[in-house]
Amino acid sequence: MSDIFSFMFYPFAAALLLTGIHTYLGIHVLRRNIIFVDLALAQISALGATVAFMLGHAPQSAGAYGYALTFTLAGAVLLTLSRGWGGRVSQETFVGVIYVVSAAAAFLLVDKAPQGAEHIKQLLVGSLLTVDSHDLVRLALLYGAVGAFHWLFRKRFLAVSFEPDAARRQGARLWLWDFLFYASFGVVVTSSVAVGGVLLVFSFLIIPAAIGALYFTRIAARLAAGWLMGTLASSLGLGASFAWDLPTGAAMVCAFGAMLLVSALVKPLITAPRSLKKTVARGFVAMGAVAVAAVLALSSLWLMIKPRADHPVLDLMEASLPAVRMAFLSRAEIELMNDASRDAEHYRQEAQKLNGMERDSRWHGAELSDYELQRLSSYTKSFQEMRNGELFVQKEMRNKARERQSWALGIPVLAVSLAVLGIVWPLRRRSP
Amino acid sequence: MLFCLLTSSLPALAAGKISVVATTPDLASLAREVGGDLIETVALTQSSNDPEAFQPRPADVIKLKSAQLVVRVGADFDLWLDRLLSQAGNANLMKGAVGYVDTSAGVALVEVSAASLGTSGHAHGAGNPHYWLDPHNAEAITGSILEGLARIDPSHGRRYESQRNAFLSSLGERLKTWEARLAPLRGVSVIAYHNAWPYFARRFRLNVVDYIEPKPGIPPSPAHLARLLGRMKDEHIRIVLKDPFESPRIPDMLASRAAGAVVVLAPTVGAVKQADDYIGLFDYNVDALAQAWAARR
Numbered sequence: 001m002s003d004i005f006s007f008m009f010y011p012f013a014a015a016l017l018l019t020g021i022h023t024y025l026g027i028h029v030l031r032r033n034i035i036f037v038d039l040a041l042a043q044i045s046a047l048g049a050t051v052a053f054m055l056g057h058a059p060q061s062a063g064a065y066g067y068a069l070t071f072t073l074a075g076a077v078l079l080t081l082s083r084g085w086g087g088r089v090s091q092e093t094f095v096g097v098i099y100v101v102s103a104a105a106a107f108l109l110v111d112k113a114p115q116g117a118e119h120i121k122q123l124l125v126g127s128l129l130t131v132d133s134h135d136l137v138r139l140a141l142l143y144g145a146v147g148a149f150h151w152l153f154r155k156r157f158l159a160v161s162f163e164p165d166a167a168r169r170q171g172a173r174l175w176l177w178d179f180l181f182y183a184s185f186g187v188v189v190t191s192s193v194a195v196g197g198v199l200l201v202f203s204f205l206i207i208p209a210a211i212g213a214l215y216f217t218r219i220a221a222r223l224a225a226g227w228l229m230g231t232l233a234s235s236l237g238l239g240a241s242f243a244w245d246l247p248t249g250a251a252m253v254c255a256f257g258a259m260l261l262v263s264a265l266v267k268p269l270i271t272a273p274r275s276l277k278k279t280v281a282r283g284f285v286a287m288g289a290v291a292v293a294a295v296l297a298l299s300s301l302w303l304m305i306k307p308r309a310d311h312p313v314l315d316l317m318e319a320s321l322p323a324v325r326m327a328f329l330s331r332a333e334i335e336l337m338n339d340a341s342r343d344a345e346h347y348r349q350e351a352q353k354l355n356g357m358e359r360d361s362r363w364h365g366a367e368l369s370d371y372e373l374q375r376l377s378s379y380t381k382s383f384q385e386m387r388n389g390e391l392f393v394q395k396e397m398r399n400k401a402r403e404r405q406s407w408a409l410g411i412p413v414l415a416v417s418l419a420v421l422g423i424v425w426p427l428r429r430r431s432p
Numbered sequence: 433m434l435f436c437l438l439t440s441s442l443p444a445l446a447a448g449k450i451s452v453v454a455t456t457p458d459l460a461s462l463a464r465e466v467g468g469d470l471i472e473t474v475a476l477t478q479s480s481n482d483p484e485a486f487q488p489r490p491a492d493v494i495k496l497k498s499a500q501l502v503v504r505v506g507a508d509f510d511l512w513l514d515r516l517l518s519q520a521g522n523a524n525l526m527k528g529a530v531g532y533v534d535t536s537a538g539v540a541l542v543e544v545s546a547a548s549l550g551t552s553g554h555a556h557g558a559g560n561p562h563y564w565l566d567p568h569n570a571e572a573i574t575g576s577i578l579e580g581l582a583r584i585d586p587s588h589g590r591r592y593e594s595q596r597n598a599f600l601s602s603l604g605e606r607l608k609t610w611e612a613r614l615a616p617l618r619g620v621s622v623i624a625y626h627n628a629w630p631y632f633a634r635r636f637r638l639n640v641v642d643y644i645e646p647k648p649g650i651p652p653s654p655a656h657l658a659r660l661l662g663r664m665k666d667e668h669i670r671i672v673l674k675d676p677f678e679s680p681r682i683p684d685m686l687a688s689r690a691a692g693a694v695v696v697l698a699p700t701v702g703a704v705k706q707a708d709d710y711i712g713l714f715d716y717n718v719d720a721l722a723q724a725w726a727a728r729r
């Protein structure tokens with residue numbers, strides 16, 4: 001238990017820090033409509049780190065950080081200039097080009113370096129799990145400084161992001177504040193990508209801010225909602241990663257995505273006036289019924305067209321209710337199928353036993369000679385082949401059942417789901 | 433550029449040397465031991481890169497066009513060679529032709545599986561491909577290379593054979609010293625980053641109990657890491673093996689929490705500077721392991 005706690009504490013604290021700063025920056029990024037700017041800046045800074053690496057600076061040394069920072073600032077200058085070019089082409093175009101070119105350039109460079117592939121992978125998935133107390137303190141200080149800087153000059157920063165034209169008319173130096181925004185943003189992203197990886201940092205940046213924007217217009221309210229939902233999504237993602245044995249970064253990104261989906265789905269229910277809540281709820285139920293009926297109608301059609309193909313909906317039904325398949329097989333066929341599944345499991349265990357014997361012989365007891373190893377391998381292979389044979393029998397029985405289900409199950413399910421569609425579809429239209 | 437590449441391979445032809453292309457630096461090193469100065473050998477993958485994740489480039493096709501012998505690891509390790517060979521269109525190097533050597537042919541592989549693809553029942557039982565990491569397997573590997581060289585250059589068959597025998601006898605001598613140095617580690621439990629060391633473990637009687645990444649390329653889950661750490665503490669596992677291409681972050685974390693040490697082993701010739709040929713590879717690896725074991729807390 002203490003191991004679990006010690007494994008999850010620092011990653012969770014780091015996730016909270018990441019949520020804190022990125023939700024705020026995300027509100028700016030969404031408003032400026034430069035969604036992929038974090039990828040571009042992260043990639044430029046990675047290019048700088050790669051150049052440092054090629055010149056012999058150790059990763060995470062002062063030299064490496066200096067190069068990364070210099071490249072990031074150069075990227076900030078490029079992005080600042082790109083606002084002026086944005087007349088005919090959207091600014092996102094330049095952001096995309098910066099990202100793609102710096103990624104490709106980094107590839108060209110690391111091609112010659114050891115750990116090159118690892119370097120690129122690290123950039124993508126990060127390693128939130130290995131955050132330690134030093135990383136945490138460093139992140140807290142850095143994000144705190146950037147946050148304080150933005151709080152101090154909040155009026156300027158918000159003005160150039162939200163009302164650039166008004167700010168220009170009032171004589172604000174747009175380019176200076178743009179540059180300061182991109183530079184501070186780049187400094188944050190450089191550190192956070194090293195910790196969380198590009199995919200996760202993108203989620204931290206965009207998703208909580210988007211949920212905030214979905215429900216509120218005031219900045220403070222957006223920020224509060226984003227922080228709340230970001231914390232919730234981080235906890236769920238980390239929890240799921242631990243409980244279900246999943247890679248942490250990927251689990252968290254999916255948790256953030258699910259959070260956005262749910263927030264968008266329930267929005268009409270939450271924001272509707274009290275008097276309309278019932279109607280909206282009814283509309284939801286109708287929509288759900290339409291979706292289920294449509295899926296059932298399509299899969300029964302597919303079952304009639306190609307009974308031997310994959311049928312995920314039917315698989316799901318049979319897994320929870322075996323009778324759906326068994327009803328279409330004779331007693332002898334069911335027996336054959338049960339025998340096959342029993343034998344398949346038996347052969348799997350035998351093969352596993354032999355593999356275990358070989359593994360143990362590597363380090364204790366009598367050594368296996370090459371000849372003995374080859375003989376053992378050929379037995380293992382035979383068991384695996386026999387298992388495959390039994391799996392094939394099971395599949396054949398399934399296909400036999402599917403051919404019989406094709407019309408007998410396909411026509412009634414299609415009829416019922418079409419009837420449901422016919423009844424519910426008009427109801428749906430009456431709801432707002 | 434094409435012209436430069438073509439001319440750069442000319443000296444080999446001019447000197448009348450047999451041009452050999454190996455997929456990995458290990459096979460190139462072993463081919464050099466058999467062929468001596470009668471052959472000119474290049475490795476397609478560089479030691480600085482992970483050979484399994486290799487991305488072929490145009491120059492590789494040109495190397496294969498002019499080569500007389502190609503030597504591959506096989507066992508699904510260097511599948512990318514198939515496409516390169518068909519692009520190069522060199523009839524002598526095609527599977528089964530005189531200039532084609534798959535060194536896995538004579539090796540007893542571990543972890544074979546009969547992975548039937550769909551209902552066709554087509555089996556390809558590859559097995560773990562890191563077999564060159566058992567020095568004992570050099571006998572079978574150099575045997576395949578010798579056969580290949582004797583096929584395309586029969587007039588020097590005797591010389592290849594005696595060069596191979598000389599190499600094998602000095603390797604045999606070294607193997608005795610290596611086994612003696614690693615004798616204290618017999619039966620010792622270790623954790624590895626990937627499942628790349630079964631042959632090495634089998635030769636030197638190490639017990640690789642688990643891996644940081646059981647599925648290569650998929651980051652480990654926190655639950656898996658907690659299990660690993662628990663095992664390291666309970667079973668007093670002191671050593672975590674990784675290669676120079678693998679990220680040090682997780683091995684370092686595990687080692688520091690379980691009072692263990694991370695040992696960087698070279699999986700291929702040239703992966704570290706000291707491992708400059710096949711014998712140097714084991715010199716380095718044996719040394720690194722023995723030192724880490726002696727210095728354990």
